[in-house]
Amino acid sequence: MGYKNIVVSNVDKAFKMLKDLAVNVTLSSVRDSGFDFSTNAPSTIVTTSKVILAVPMSKKRQPGKDPATALQHSFLFKAKDLPDPTIYDTISVIGGETWKIVQPYDNDGYVVTVNVVRNA
Amino acid sequence: MGKYASLHSDVYSVFAQAGWTAENIKTIPANYSTLNLGNEFIRVNIIPTGHLANVGISHSLSGLLILDIFVSAGNGLNRLSVIADKLDTYLVKKTIATTLGGNTQFSESSLNPIGLDSANSSLYRGNYSINFNYFGN
Numbered sequence: 001m002g003y004k005n006i007v008v009s010n011v012d013k014a015f016k017m018l019k020d021l022a023v024n025v026t027l028s029s030v031r032d033s034g035f036d037f038s039t040n041a042p043s044t045i046v047t048t049s050k051v052i053l054a055v056p057m058s059k060k061r062q063p064g065k066d067p068a069t070a071l072q073h074s075f076l077f078k079a080k081d082l083p084d085p086t087i088y089d090t091i092s093v094i095g096g097e098t099w100k101i102v103q104p105y106d107n108d109g110y111v112v113t114v115n116v117v118r119n120a
Numbered sequence: 121m122g123k124y125a126s127l128h129s130d131v132y133s134v135f136a137q138a139g140w141t142a143e144n145i146k147t148i149p150a151n152y153s154t155l156n157l158g159n160e161f162i163r164v165n166i167i168p169t170g171h172l173a174n175v176g177i178s179h180s181l182s183g184l185l186i187l188d189i190f191v192s193a194g195n196g197l198n199r200l201s202v203i204a205d206k207l208d209t210y211l212v213k214k215t216i217a218t219t220l221g222g223n224t225q226f227s228e229s230s231l232n233p234i235g236l237d238s239a240n241s242s243l244y245r246g247n248y249s250i251n252f253n254y255f256g257n
């Protein structure tokens with residue numbers, strides 16, 4: 001077994017060992033075919049979503065930042081489950097809050113850290 | 121309708137008309153997010169800068185319409201100029217009135233090549249700007 005497969009296998013094991021510390025979240029995206037200036041709205045909207053296992057990381061609020069009430073959070077995913085987080089707009093924790101995905105994100109090929117914000 | 125909404129209505133109507141959509145240049149307003157922009161598109165920024173002085177109309181505005189033109193990087197400036205010339209045919213010296221009692225008048229334009237886009241270096245950005253005066257009632 002090559003090193004890459006060993007690491008991927010260990011990432012799978014780590015997520016399993018986390019048990020209920022890892023939760024299913026819903027990633028959603030809203031895509032349009034352009035902006036219609038006659039209606040002042042997107043031309044057509046297509047919404048897609050996907051449920052993926054994620055590990056919620058720490059939440060924080062930074063005083064002095066504008067808006068002052070913005071909460072910052074991040075989620076950890078397996079890279080094979082989420083190779084490109086930029087195609088999604090929001091992350092919803094089932095039964096909980098909805099967070100907006102913001103840049104940057106970090107993908108080392110094995111795990112992906114996605115940063116999110118929401119107003120509180 | 122207030123003066124700012126009326127101004128937006130006038131400007132947006134330029135990009136809603138069949139002639140402009142037939143040019144097939146993707147156009148979006150400022151503060152609009154989408155992934156389907158490709159290698160060539162225009163972003164519309166309406167910047168009211170103040171009230172028209174010495175004009176006996178209370179609901180008036182002067183300002184600048186700035187269109188960020190994005191073209192493929194590395195292919196020279198010709199396409200930027202072609203797009204700017206197309207915009208001239210729709211804007212320069214034109215008067216647009218989409219709401220009752222108000223109208224927007226455009227003057228002359230200018231084109232300023234900026235450089236590679238800081239967020240996406242496969243795109244080259246130029247600024248097309250044109251002054252406007254909005255007269256309301």
